[in-house]
Amino acid sequence: MENLKELRELYLSDNQLTTLPNEIGNLQKLQALYLKNNKLTTLPNEIGKLQKLQHLELDHNQLKTLPNEIEKLEKLEKLDLRNNQLTILPKEIGKLQELEWLSLDYNQLKTIPKEIGKLQKLPHLYLHHNQLKTLPKEIGYLKDLESLNLDHNQLKTIPKEIGYLKGLEELDLRNNQLTILPKEIGYLKKLKVLDLSDNQLKTLPKEIGNLKKLQELYLSDNKLTTLPKEIGYLKKLWLLDLSRNQLTALPKEIGYLKDLELLDLSSNKLKTLSKEIGKLQKLHTLNLDDIPALKSQEKKIQKLIPKASIDFIDIKR
Template sequence: MNKKKWLSQIFIAFTFLVSIFAIVIAIMYFQMRSEIVKRFGDDYKIGTVSWRFLRVYGLAPHRDNRLYSPFIWDYRKQLFDTATKEDFPFLSQLEEMQHLDLSINTFKTIPTEIRKLKKLQILVMEENSIVVIPPEIGELQNLTELNLDCNRITTIPKEIGALKKLETLILADNYITKIPREIGELQNLTFLNLCLNKITIMPPEIGELQNLVEMDLSFNKITMIPPKIGKLHNLEALVLYNNNINVIPPEIAQLQKLTRLDLHENTIKIIPKEMSQLKNLRRLNVGKNKVSKKHQKEVSSWFPRTMVIW
């Protein structure tokens, strides 16, 4: 057998194998897509849906309230790039939905249809262009997680206080200037992230969050820590770096479960002696403040088992 004929046969065999592989993949794809359409289009009883998930698998909502598979990519892209509330009539029929992810789109508002999802527990709309959180958000009584990270939100509505089951609230990287007093009504909140905003005041009501474990308000314009911070007896991590804080209240010593305290890049001059009572503190970052070298040495001696960063 000459070399040319041998190479030709190898090429034919390789092409055959590739064709078989492509057929298998195609069969798997259409079976999976058929199952998704069946589940999403027939009874609407789903627990989790991600807008990105629908996009990946070629599915999009049709205006007749059913899901279909558009084969024209440009149309599908246009749908996602210009999505409006009219594109979501099917949402109100997903009565069993518990987890909804509409991240990485161009939404300017939260679709009003979402308020009808009474069983919704998790709502994620990261990286959109949302400007306002509608008051109707308070109607989602079963919500445990709300993530609106990286949007253009300027105000948190007072109705946020109606979300009694909320455990995680993430509104980082927005344009929020004020935390409403109603934040204190979120008695089940364990994680609060409002970093990268324009907040100037921490309301005293924040001290009512008895179950809070971690709070991040870094990269804001906060000037003082309210004394009621000491009421957060379950707090383990307090992150307030890159603000305008100049005084640490002695009440912070009441946070006996605190393991991490980050206050670097503020204007603090004095570390209160009471902080030496924080026996569980493992990491203290007070670098880039206005603490004298002498005081730094003194403070470091209070925390022999703590990583102190100046």
């Protein structure tokens, strides 16, 4: 590599590399290094000499750890580490303060260092499909975060500091073990998509009604028995998925959701639908599958919302 000192980009993806030579550190003008789809298990400490590096793609390898020297890559903007075998992140990750993209999904991470909170320019953070049980409160310092993906982990709670993420537009928490949401969720005033499906939620905080820009709300496969009346404040909502819960009734305020187009109520314990459902003039799809008590009310419901396509289960099948 002695003759490559002027190299700006190096593409080594889709090979069978198991190691990188220490001499990689000689490429000190390198700005982009592509190493995805190899068989790397470690990185040499000399990677830290690539101080002009802006893009580092290491996804789909077999990395178990990262060298502490990664902290020296202070100009790094994109770091892709998805689909590796990482069990821990070095605290030095917090030195990469120019990061705009960090993908850590499909690893084996159990914790995230508190230093993650120093990445204050980061708009996108992908942590889904790990083994996270908790999040550090410092995650609330990521003031520029727009999307946070945490699905398929083992989270039982999320810190109240989540409410500091004022710019967050998408929050994915599906397939965790959440039993409660902090009321601070209501501070996420720019949130457009919230996915809480496949958890163990029994109630929602009334503050959920503060999410005035919310367009999509996914709550399927929880243990909800009631909804707060404040759900009616979500005037921009066009999709509401409440399937596979334990709801016996809907609040009359559901009728305030004038932009709602798709409502999934399948596999609940509803005995009847209130007439307020008829106020949903934009509703075009209503799923009532697996609610036998409503099958006999099909004509009445169809009359309330004549423009909507209503799906029922045929209990004789």
